Amino acid sequence: MKREALANPWYESFGFSLLETLINPDDSSIYGAVYMYKHYDSYQKTPLLGKPPLYVIAFRSTMLSSVT
Numbered sequence: 001m002k003r004e005a006l007a008n009p010w011y012e013s014f015g016f017s018l019l020e021t022l023i024n025p026d027d028s029s030i031y032g033a034v035y036m037y038k039h040y041d042s043y044q045k046t047p048l049l050g051k052p053p054l055y056v057i058a059f060r061s062t063m064l065s066s067v068t
Helices: 010-014
Strands: 016-023 030-037 056-059
Touching: 010 016, 016 056
Parallel strands: none
Antiparallel strands: 016 030, 030 056
């Protein structure tokens, strides 16, 4: 059963949208995500401001408790 979120995803408050979820094909675990910055075009017209990246990749990991 999938649960409905009560709040917007955290990344939307930073101006990002989820582009792709990275899933391990061996065990179907999520190991990361690719996000796209929604306001990237706004920064192209202001050369004095630093340009943000268009894409951000976030990885997650799990610490194993035993030696593998």
